[in-house]
Amino acid sequence: MPTDPSALPGRRALLRTGLATGAATATAGLAAPTPAAAASPVTGAGAPAPAPVPADRTVTLTGRLPTGAADFVHLPVEVPSGVREIAVSYSYDRPAVPAGTPGNSCDIGIFDERGTELGGRGFRGWSGGFRDSFALSAGAATPGYLPGPVNPGTWHVVLGPYQVAPQGLAYTVQVTFRFGRPGPAFTPHYPAERARGRGRAWYRGDCHLHTVHSDGRRLPEEVAAGARAAGLDFIVSTDHNTTSAHGVWGPLAGDDLLVITGEEVTTRNGHWLALGLDPGEFVDWRYRSRDGRFPRFARQVRRSGGLVVPAHPYCPYVACQWKFGYQDADAVEVWNGPWTYDDESAVDTWDAGLATALREGRDWLPALGNSDAHSAPQPIGSPHNVVLADDLSRPAVLDGLRAGRSWIAESAAVGLEFTATGHGRRAGIGERLTVPADAPVDVELTVSGVPGGTARLLTDEGQLHQETLPATGPATVRWRTTASLAAYVRAEVRRPRADGTPGKGNAMGPDLPWGPMAALTNPITLHVQQ
Secondary structure (H helix, E strand, O other): OOOOOOOOOOOOOOOOOOOHHHOOEEOOOOOOOOOOOOOOOEOOOOOEOOOOOOOOEEEEEEEEEOOOOOOOEEEEEEEOOOEEEEEEEEEEOOOOOOOOOOOOEEEEEEEOOOOOOOOOOOEEEEEEOOOOEEEEEOOOEOOOEOOOOOOOEEEEEEEEEEEOOOOOEEEEEEEEEEEOOOOOOOOOOOOOOEOOOOOOEEEEEEEEEOOOOOOOOOOHHHHHHHHHHOOOOEEEEOOEOOOOOHHHOHHHOEOOEEEEEEEEEEEOOEEEEEEOOOOOOOOOOOOOHHHOOHHHHHHHHHHOOOEEEEOOOOOOOOOOOOOOOOOOOOOEEEEEOOOOHHHHHHHHHHHHHHHHHHHHOOOOOOEEEEOOEOOOOOOOOOOEEEEEEOOOEHHHHHHHHHHOOEEEEOOOOOEEEEEEEEOOEEEEOOOEEEEOOOOOEEEEEEEEOOOOOEEEEEEOOEEEEEEEOOOOOOEEEEEEEOOOOOOEEEEEEEOOOOOOOOOOOOOOOOOOOOOOEEEEEOOEEEEEOO
């Protein structure tokens, strides 16, 4: 979980550069490079000597943002011709504040001459509050930023003051222009859409991971190595509010590891995962729930064949809790990193939604679990998704997740099989079993890798069966129900509690009523044959 959630817009009409106490002032002017003199010397070959390269020039922007400043503040900067590289650094004050009062926190990014229109083409990078400087040119850029042409025109440095102290936030932004020939363009190396795979099989993958391209400290090659060490078949690249990592994953993927491109879209009203974007495709984050813009960007992701997944919906950090509702979601992340009360709340909300969706005859939301790993010692792949897919490819993995043919594992050491059989028919995780109302339905759960744990079978009525797993070896739990009694059945496998005892429902006290989750399945839905 990021400790500095990205700052995002909402009151865009309130502040732009030059308003009230947030006025930006240029303390070092910048002019276009001076033309060469008409009578220039010539070389021995008779050709004119090249014009001298102008020295670096810096413009400094300063201002103060009041409490209640806009989510997103654009600082215009005029970029002249002949610039080969733009380098930006910034700082802001951090005055002391009373206990319980947020202090100053401000993020940064940049848009080029194509503009700052929501969902437009001008985006060139974002580092949130993770860096205090960055640079970009045709051939290279600081992680989080996109290499490309440095064209003349009005660019915008973008500030995201997501917390402002009562005294306001005084900022200083320095923009340095380095002149010269642009040099060779950057060539992205996107990952392949397919790895070797095993045909239709269960594949393990972590769909929420960060690198140095946002607020992580692992290099992409370290993430790829960690995924292989964790026994994963695929990962999804989901750096905050940028696609800059997409172009470096190609050499790091391989026959044994599928890398899918994505983004964690970090808004002021919650974070969501855009899984399975076309490589290089950017999803804007500059809106709040009240703006009504989220459905537009959810549609954008689906046009790429991707999935819209609210992330850690009960995270207590500022701007992290999910406020957009679930009508535009394709799945929901109910387990994020080490198991906590936040995850308990997410699972409870998701479970309640299952019964509602089935009652109303609409699709239910599949559950996902991901590590959200940023840096060591946070383990990659704990937890991760185990998905039944027709192949190890981007479309097949996304189809399996979209259909809910998946379960969540604490690690690759945990194994699970879950089926329901009745009236000569059989269904697995994420599938539908249609039987006569009173026909017996036999539910079977086989678990390995959770010694002494607790297996729970839950329906729309709640937990209806609990069993303690043996201390060694795999174990199979069996239970019988009917479609008239259960609209769905799902399984949870819990570790023993910290005190070594199995969990008990409805317990009160300082500890969780159950031990931490080791495995969680999507439901098998039961339907009465008409």
